[in-house]
Amino acid sequence: MSEIADKLPEVTKEEYEKFHEFNKEILEEFLQQQHLSPQTLRQYESALKIFFRFVFEKCKNLPLYELKPKHALQYQNFLLSRDLSSNAVKLKRSAVSSLCGYLEVYYSDEYPLFRNIYNKKIPNPPKALRHEKKPLTxxxxxxxxxxxxxxxxxxxxxxxxxxxxxxxxxxxxxxxxxxxxxxxxxxxxxxxxxxxxxxxxxxxxxxxxxxxxxxxxxxxxxxxxxxxxxxxxxxxxxxxxxxxxxxxxxxxxxxxxxxxxxxxxxxxxxxxxxxxxxxxxxxxxxxxxxxxxxxxxxxxxxxxxxxxxxxxxxxxxxxxxxxxxxxx
The missing domain is CATH 1.10.443.10 (Intergrase catalytic core)
Known part of the structure; x- marks a missing residue:
């Protein structure tokens, strides 16, 4: 993912080891989905590791099931403050939302009160200016x-x-x-x-x-x-x-x-x-x-x-x- 490589460093092995055990477990399980393409899985893995690094540093390393919409908004504001493009922010937001949806559906017995932290009240990032579509003659x-x-x-x-x-x-x-x-x-x-x-x-x-x-x-x-x-x-x-x-x-x-x-x-x-x-x-x-x-x-x-x-x-x-x- 070029945006991550340009603006946010990839998560190191040492950083990953510090994440909450549940967050590591749910991430690894989520990435085993066979209906997703290899490219999508690579994007999700990179984006979600960056998200959990933010959770570790700014949200007291809480497990995913304890996170709230306020944490989602904080993360989105963090991404925007790093001058990432709106498309890059949307991709990372989408990855987190997909993981939350996975938890909400497949772990409803264990965590019945959990809801996707990206709800309708959290605004989408502003649209970026699009480059002019000008084909090569x-x-x-x-x-x-x-x-x-x-x-x-x-x-x-x-x-x-x-x-x-x-x-x-x-x-x-x-x-x-x-x-x-x-x-x-x-x-x-x-x-x-x-x-x-x-x-x-x-x-x-x-x-x-x-x-x-x-x-x-x-x-x-x-x-x-x-x-x-x-x-x-x-x-x-x-x-x-x-x-x-x-x-x-x-x-x-x-x-x-x-x-x-x-x-x-x-x-x-x-x-x-x-x-x-x-x-x-x-x-x-x-x-x-x-x-x-x-x-x-x-x-x-x-x-x-x-x-x-x-x-x-x-x-x-x-x-x-x-x-x-x-x-x-």
Whole structure:
């Protein structure tokens, strides 16, 4: 969680050991829920540990079942005083509220008087100013890639080309395997003819539970060539992932999705002279296909993996004029 990393230090093992035993037990139990995605569980774990550190320091280390709405308000004011964004505060508030709801439902016999400490009387944090939604145009993308090529940032170029081409999310990009450079064109199931795009291996997309929604991403030759170029520069190694980081010992590990945020903030934004972020590549792909190339929004919906084209419309400037064959 970038907001926590920027504004609030993570809870150390030594700090965690000092928390009330009940708070540690209920937290560990809460994190065993199988219907929550791994990403959600990581966010909840970090947010709730920070909350219980606040309880330890400011609320006499009370067990959760003894906390009251006043403590919830104190915690929220504490977060706001640290200049966290409203979204970051809402996420941490939501984590605490979910844990309280868990206690209220499953421990009603032991603690019949306990109620969720975040009730309707506690105001939501003020809404933050939203950044203007401004997709990257094809010309801007070409400029960004040309500047990165001058810097020989081949991995970053592969990231931009694949993320834009496939319209995928950053967490999906991080799962991409090197084997995709050996894939052949998709074949029409009826005619057996080759189409002009490829499908990845199974990718865990956004969704509930450990497995989430499994789908294969579509990409074209531009992406494949950029990935192949990066892998040629990288050389042979045992790491199966396309996007990696190298340790001081020379060992390669797959990049975490947050690394793409760093690239966007520290490199891409500096080159473009305006804010660039990972999700912008996804929305730019949708906007450019529909608004500038006149592609059918139903095709773009399939590319992005949306269940409804109504969701896709949120990404684009205007509705275009069905399949995916001519998107690449």
């Amino acid at each position: 094809p010309d801007e993308l070409n400029y960004l890639n040309s500047e990165l090529e001058k810097r020989e940032e081949w991995q970053m170029i592969a990231y931009i080309q694949f993320s834009y081409d496939s319209g995928c999310r950053r967490g999906e990009t991080a799962q991409l395997l090197k084997e995709v450079v050996n894939y052949s064109y998709v074949k029409d199931q009826k005619t057996g003819e080759e189409k002009n795009h490829y499908l990845t291996h199974n990718i865990r997309a956004k969704g509930r539970g450990k497995n989430g929604k499994i789908r294969k991403l579509m990409f074209g030759d531009i992406s494949k060539d950029a990935i192949k170029k990066w892998l040629e520069i990288r050389g042979d190694d045992d790491c199966p992932y396309v996007f990696v980081k190298k340790t001081k010992t020379g060992k390669l590990y797959p990049l975490s999705p947050s690394a793409f945020n760093d690239w966007c903030t520290n490199t891409f934004s500096e080159i473009m002279g305006r804010r660039v972020h990972p999700h912008q590549l996804r929305s730019s792909r949708a906007t450019n296909l529909v608004a500038h190339e006149g592609k059918d929004i139903e095709k773009v919906k399939n590319l992005l993996g949306h269940q409804s084209s109504e969701t896709t419309k949120i990404y684009v400037v205007k509705e275009g004029e069905d399949g995916v064959d001519d998107l690449f």
